[in-house]
Amino acid sequence: MTALLTVTNLSRRFGGVHALRRVCLDVAPGETHAVIGPNGAGKSTLFRLIGGQLTASAGGIVYDGQRIDRLPPHRRARLGIAIAFQDAPVFRGMTVAENAMVGAHAVTRAGPLAAVLRLPRHRREEKEIRTAAAAALDRAGLAAWADRPAEDLPLGRQRALQMARALCGRPRLLLLDEPASGLRGPERTALAGLIEELRAEGLSILLVEHDVGFVSRLADRVTVLDLGRVLATGPFPEIRTDPVVISAYLGAPA
Amino acid sequence: MKWIIALAAAAVVPFFLPPGQLTVYILLGLSAMAVVGLSLLMGYAGQVSLGQASFTAIGAYTAGLLAVHGVPTLLGLLAAPLVAALAAGLVGVPILRLRGHQLAFATLALQLILLSVLGDADWAGGAVGLQGLPYLSAGGFELNQDRDYACLVLAGVVLTTLIASALVRSRVGRGLRALATAPVAAGASGVPVGAYRLLVFAVSAAFAGLAGGIYAFYVGYLAPGSFPVLLSVEYVVMAVVGGLGSIAGALLGATLITLAVQLLTTLATQPGMPSYAPSVLSYAVYALLLIAVVRYVPKGIVPALLLRKGILATLHRRSS
């Protein structure tokens, strides 16, 4: 099967810092692919290059058979790439439900004129957006918070809200940058359950996570980054015993 | 319901005001139109414009120049918001790359440039300006009474308010509010951040331009001095005092400030007051009000009232 996402020799420098060096990685349709590595390895940089928040110094990104590395972020979102950022930004001054509704931008079209003239198309779309947001909040366990201002949510819930926002855009590729960090036991389990559900539905997922247990449970394949380079790629059991990976990151298996 | 009462009150007022006071009503309405636009820009899209009166001037001069060249006045009035929006679209491409006070200063600089260009341009009447503009006429009916303009201005306020509130509650409005606080996340959600910034800038300019167009026909003469930087400052103060991101706040802010300035002007033009007293007093009051609002009701009056009554949540529910 051809990959949904193919990253080829991607490099990104910040001044003298090589955040990524000739990174290659692919995500098959329906695959959950974890990216692990120590702090500063370049994981978030990789995600932001794929999402379009950063531009590459060199290399290419092909998504669904199309070069996307020159497209602005909103165009990539329309192609089905959604990203939940590590710092979990929320739209302040908007309710939790409205935050999720913003995510539907990627799959809706009604412009300002349709809204001002209250065209039927606009009203139909609004109804769809509201339904989609309610469903997404439900999945993310946020239904009870729907009418609260987003900034009132505790940080863990703000991460869940990002997930809901991303799902509202019905993505085909979901980038999750440390979605479980700061979550407590039951929240973690719920998140893992949701990710498993999404995988079962055929969504392709690229996931950054430090928790080895989390990764081994969810990921079909793992790519290990260190100092901007790919150390290894493969199924978790292989990675777990790779001597290079062990010495650089994981430490000896217990 | 509340809106209907407010509208009815606003519609009845001109018939009870003595003719001299109608001018205040009309100027208030014109400011309100511009401030509704500015509130969209500042409150919903998080962009500051310290030169919003540029677009009032562009609208006014568009209407005025077209009238001077014999174009039907109604066409001139329609052209005023369009040309203002077009101008905003053109200058917006470079300057909307700036953020925060850089953007504020850039818009201020634009207004200073515009005023000095207008002051030197023979085709725009130079420093003397355009004089003897005709009244607005439509379908054989000439609007030559203050009362006519009061009605026209009220219609303009209603129109801009309806457009603004429909926009805010829509998909596009959510995108605008989102990009105000987290532009990166908004872009990643599919919001075309740059295009929306340009859109709301153009819409706010169109509202100011429409106010300018009505102003031109109402007053009958235009000069660069009719659109001082003080007017832009006044718009900002009105928007902030009423509450950014609240259309009702924009209307309330415009009303309060206009009445306060009116009071001051009466005071400042008492015998014995120096000729610069009105503008000095205005600046002083703007400054004091801004400081007081930022200190005691940082969100502005209307949002503070809503919060106190605990109906913000209901409002959110209704808008979502």
Ligand SMILES: Nc1ncnc2c1ncn2[C@@H]1O[C@H](COP(=O)(O)OP(=O)(O)OP(=O)(O)O)[C@@H](O)[C@H]1O
């Ligand atoms: N905007 C930036 N400007 C300068 N340097 C940056 C920038 N963003 C990232 N870097 C640098 O690039 C390197 C990779 O950063 P990145 O955030 O991608 O790491 P990470 O693997 O996500 O780390 P963490 O696990 O801490 O999230 C780091 O050395 C970081 O300091």
Ligand SMILES: [Mg+2]
């Ligand atoms: Mg990171």
